[in-house]
Amino acid sequence: MLRRDLLFGGAALLGAAGLARLGSATAPPEAQDLVIQRAAYRLRAQDTLGMVSLSPDAPPPVLYGRQGQEMRFTVRNTLDDYTAMHWHGLRIANAMDGVPYLTQMPIGPGEGFAYAYTPPDAGTYWYHPHCMTMEQMAHGLTGVMVIAEAEDPGFDSEEVINLRDFRLDAADAFLPAYTARGAARGGTMGNLQTANWRQGPVYDHGAGSLVRLRVVNTDTTRIYKLYLDGGTARIIAWDGHPVRVVLPVPRAGAPLLLAPGQRVDLAVAMPAEEGRQIALMADLPGQPPRLMAGLRSVGSGSRRDLAELKPLPRNPVAQPDLERAELHEFVFGWTPEGDAPNDGFCGTLGYTFWSINRTPWAGDAAKDVGPLAVLERGKTHVLRLRNESPNQHPIHLHGLAFVPIASNRRSLPPLWTDTMLLLKDEVIDIALVADNPGDWAFHCHVIEHQKTGLTGFLRVT
Ligand code: C2O
Ligand code: CU
Ligand code: CU
Numbered sequence: 001m002l003r004r005d006l007l008f009g010g011a012a013l014l015g016a017a018g019l020a021r022l023g024s025a026t027a028p029p030e031a032q033d034l035v036i037q038r039a040a041y042r043l044r045a046q047d048t049l050g051m052v053s054l055s056p057d058a059p060p061p062v063l064y065g066r067q068g069q070e071m072r073f074t075v076r077n078t079l080d081d082y083t084a085m086h087w088h089g090l091r092i093a094n095a096m097d098g099v100p101y102l103t104q105m106p107i108g109p110g111e112g113f114a115y116a117y118t119p120p121d122a123g124t125y126w127y128h129p130h131c132m133t134m135e136q137m138a139h140g141l142t143g144v145m146v147i148a149e150a151e152d153p154g155f156d157s158e159e160v161i162n163l164r165d166f167r168l169d170a171a172d173a174f175l176p177a178y179t180a181r182g183a184a185r186g187g188t189m190g191n192l193q194t195a196n197w198r199q200g201p202v203y204d205h206g207a208g209s210l211v212r213l214r215v216v217n218t219d220t221t222r223i224y225k226l227y228l229d230g231g232t233a234r235i236i237a238w239d240g241h242p243v244r245v246v247l248p249v250p251r252a253g254a255p256l257l258l259a260p261g262q263r264v265d266l267a268v269a270m271p272a273e274e275g276r277q278i279a280l281m282a283d284l285p286g287q288p289p290r291l292m293a294g295l296r297s298v299g300s301g302s303r304r305d306l307a308e309l310k311p312l313p314r315n316p317v318a319q320p321d322l323e324r325a326e327l328h329e330f331v332f333g334w335t336p337e338g339d340a341p342n343d344g345f346c347g348t349l350g351y352t353f354w355s356i357n358r359t360p361w362a363g364d365a366a367k368d369v370g371p372l373a374v375l376e377r378g379k380t381h382v383l384r385l386r387n388e389s390p391n392q393h394p395i396h397l398h399g400l401a402f403v404p405i406a407s408n409r410r411s412l413p414p415l416w417t418d419t420m421l422l423l424k425d426e427v428i429d430i431a432l433v434a435d436n437p438g439d440w441a442f443h444c445h446v447i448e449h450q451k452t453g454l455t456g457f458l459r460v461t
Contacts, residue, residue: 043192068150121241127142129141163258165193207271212265225283227281235266237312241401260447342362374459380433395445
């Protein structure tokens with residue numbers, strides 16, 4: 001089945017059972033208001049002011065949807081700055097993608113924008129602004145989206161863990177989100193690691209139950225090195241998409257790299273005994289391992305086994321035809337410092353350090369800048385991603401899912417993704433079917449790199 005059919009003819013293709021589940025196929029769901037606003041929250045000892053969220057005193061909520069069902073959001077901007085909302089990983093219509101100038105005009109102070117789309121894929125995704133990106137994300141506006149499978153996969157409960165750093169001074173006020181030194185290298189790290197804006201929260205789940213743990217790295221910079229301490233678990237999805245291979249569960253000494261933008265879903269079997277804890281730990285440079293979040297067993301339920309879970313159903317991603325693929329090459333590297341990106345409504349860091357194919361992006365409001373590549377619609381394309389720098393880059397492509405097929409440095413499992421971590425000097429070939437037309441942003445998800453040149457877009461005709 002073609003994905004576009006699913007997008008535009010979903011109700012018809014779902015058949016009678018699907019229609020019953022959808023309720024009325026004609027009545028669109030009511031739009032949910034997402035009000036971007038200033039917030040205050042106690043991240044540490046004192047309230048941190050000047051945060052950005054969707055309510056005055058809480059982290060951005062998890063937004064829930066269901067595969068194949070329409071979602072509507074009215075984003076309202078109460079800030080003094082411009083904004084635009086992007087739905088990271090969702091393969092939706094280009095006009096709903098939330099990229100200023102490329103897909104919509106920025107949302108001005110006091111203005112709103114109505115987003116409506118139907119997620120074709122189930123899985124763990126997230127949302128964040130794509131205008132004033134550094135300012136608004138660093139101050140907190142990064143939230144998780146859960147798109148439920150059309151059929152219940154059989155967990156007892158789930159937990160969503162939104163990992164991110166904040167950069168605070170001793171009085172818990174914000175430090176500048178970036179430094180020129182950081183932007184020109186690996187990025188400027190935060191100094192307070194949080195899960196759901198808390199330090200090491202512990203969540204209760206039934207003893208012996210099966211929990212779906214959705215872990216999302218929404219940080220602007222940090223590549224988290226994560227592992228589980230205790231319990232039995234299995235990785236069931238990566239960057240939204242079900243995995244079809246057996247991946248090692250990350251343990252102490254062999255952590256999993258989760259770069260900005262990436263997500264991992266784990267099926268976790270809670271200990272049968274009450275009061276035991278499974279810990280999601282992070283290795284941080286030069287520090288003892290840190291508890292990011294815990295799952296604690298409570299009560300006494302029936303003891304369930306991971307083997308009871310069926311594999312998650314595949315998402316409707318088209319399979320590449322490598323025999324007929326077209327190759328496109330991209331080089332990610334430094335650029336001699338040139339003019340600062342132009343200072344449009346969407347903010348500039350004031351520097352240019354990075355480039356794609358030797359061309360630094362000229363700023364969010366870049367006019368007359370063409371696509372890095374034009375991909376013929378419906379065809380398979382191989383993108384060769386070459387990292388010419390000693391820094392790591394999580395390279396993200398909007399609107400399409402892709403799969404790595406080769407690396408010069410490691411053997412990569414064939415995991416569908418939208419964000420590929422390129423190691424130092426690594427060259428990775430990724431494959432995709434260009435089945436979603438439009439201009440799709442293509443950039444590093446270290447926001448300092450994105451905002452100092454490492455950005456462009458691909459056009460699917
Ligand atoms: Cu998660 Cu272009 O972004
Ligand atoms: Cu995205
Ligand atoms: Cu980068």
